[in-house]
Amino acid sequence: MSVFVFIIIIVALVTFGEVASKRVAARPPTPVEPGRDAEVERLREHVALLASQVDRLTEEQRFMTRLLEGAAPASRAPSDESRPEGRPDSRLRGPN
Numbered sequence: 001m002s003v004f005v006f007i008i009i010i011v012a013l014v015t016f017g018e019v020a021s022k023r024v025a026a027r028p029p030t031p032v033e034p035g036r037d038a039e040v041e042r043l044r045e046h047v048a049l050l051a052s053q054v055d056r057l058t059e060e061q062r063f064m065t066r067l068l069e070g071a072a073p074a075s076r077a078p079s080d081e082s083r084p085e086g087r088p089d090s091r092l093r094g095p096n
Contacts (some may be wrong), residue, residue, distance in 0.1 A: 003065060010061065 032040050 003068060006061075007065070010058070
């Protein structure tokens with residue numbers, strides 16, 4: 001269940017980002033004060049770097065989700081048919 005909540009949060013953040021970027025693109029750019037061109041360029045580089053890191057994290061999240069979905073059936077306790085007759089599953093016993 002927590003995977004689904006996490007996916008919903010990611011989708012909400014991506015949607016919010018899309019809406020915010022469209023609003024920013026619709027506004028006319030504000031003029032830059034003279035002498036601050038280098039600072040603005042440095043900020044643009046940082047934003048581009050941050051966007052690439054977010055893309056990388058998103059890909060890692062997708063990869064981990066696929067791994068967890070693939071590992072879920074294998075992590076279940078074995079069925080009664082797979083255990084030898086008369087031997088209870090040792091994982092079901094409490095601590096001794």
